[in-house]
Amino acid sequence: MNQFPRRRILTSLSAGSLLLPGLLSELLAESTDADPLAPKDPHFAAKAKRVIFVFSNGGVSHMDTFDFKPELFKADGKKTGTGGGLSNEQRVLLKPLWDFHPGGECGTLVSDLFPFLRKQMDDICLIRSLNGNDNEHYNATLGMHTGSFFFSRPSLGSWVSYGLGTLNQNLPSFVALAPTMPYAGTQIFNNDFLPAYHQGVRVIGGDEPVANLKARTPMSLQERELRLSELLNNRHLRQHRENQELAARIRSFETAFRMQSDAPEAFDVASEPESVRKLYGLQDGQNQGFAWQCLVARRLSERGVRFVEIVDGSSSHNWDQHGNMAEHADHAKNIDQPLAALLQDLKERGLLEETLLVWTTEFGRTPGVDGTKGRGHHSACFSSWMAGAGVKGGMTFGSTDELGAKVAEDGVHVHDFHATILHLLGIDHTKLTFRHAGRDYRLTDVHGRVVKEILS
Secondary structure: OOOOOHHHHHHHHHOOOOOOHHHHHHHHHHOOOOOOOOOOOOOOOOOOOEEEEEEEOOOOOOOOOOOOOHHHHHOOOOOOEEOOOOOOOEEOEOOOOOOEEEEOOOOEEEEOOOHHHHOOHHHEEEEEEEEOOOOOHHHHHHHHHHOOOOOOOOOHHHHHHHHHOOOOOOOOOEEEEOOOOOOOHHHHHOOOOOOHHHOOEEEOOOOOOOOOOOOOOOHHHHHHHHHHHHHHHHHHHHHOOOOHHHHHHHHHHHHHHHHHHHHHHHHOHHHOOHHHHHHHOOOOOOOOOHHHHHHHHHHHHHOOOOEEEEEEOOOOOOOOOOOEHHHHHHHHHHHHHHHHHHHHHHHHOOOOOOEEEEEEEOOEEEEEEEOOEEEEEEOOOEEEEEEEOOEOOOEEEOEEOOOOOOEEEOOEEHHHHHHHHHHHOOOOOOOOOEEEOOEEEOOOOOOOOOOHHHEO
């Protein structure tokens, strides 16, 4: 920088030009680095180009929602059930509070908690044998998002961004629609040791979905400032190639600038036809809430965002019903219509063929009573589902025992769940690695198998 004095640069800018011609040509000659978020080829032909990942925080009860257990209805009040945790502690069994009915032509049984989703079961692959390693909210949420139940690691969305890049340079590759934080906090969209431009951008909704998004200086001035800083930063980066944080900060400046033009339009659900807003259950003028999140997720996905996460519930208000399982009804009512609408909307627009829609939670709940009229944490088995690109619709996979206490057939561990998501994106989970602290890391660690039985 010594050969280009600060006064000379400032004089050039104040005169209204970007840079002096000689200085510009010399710096441009050095600005040749490839964009780290440019689209990358997958390991093999992919069925899915993008993912919408819906996470219901707190531990949704499988036997009250998607895993019908007639024997549990019969055994209500008997002291033969599994209590909290993974222990064999005997507790009084609690029957589900809702009836089950078949959905779609496939006839998959779904409880009355989800009347809208029940109609969409022909497009859904329901996994009833998911299982994890921990019964604490923080650890289980961490595991579902990072593959690690005990240590901070890059989130699933960050791994996808790292592996595939973005399809729209004017929007982030990974967006987390998270008005409130679940138990693992920001770790759900954290990049950890991956380059920082793979961290998810948090969107909270409201009048300003992304903080400081509105331009406060003229765009023409910002363009000149950004171009100058980009050229000088890239020169400095060449002298410090090992500094990934510097490279990430340079890229974040560019993304932030571009978002000013594209992001406000993407979040403007008022531009949608009234029929679409009503489909999601969105009220006039509504710019937050789960229905808003679902509609924005569709808008971001169709605009090229590679991975969108929708967070349902916070660490203080969620599906963790120890005291009274009847509270599940309020949480289900909040997400049922918007989720069903998202699936229907994606399908009608032809987006479902290339979009993987995933719904999950951190663990299930116990067949036995925990607290007063509630259920305890239960990672031994729970239900989740997928729909869209490359997934067989109208089917169930895996099963639990007659009380819903443990996996009976075709268990799917969280690592298998992640491996299958990556596979649908054309990624071999054993080859998506990053060198850190002397070893190669991956989302599935040394585990994981692709659940090929559910692939179309």
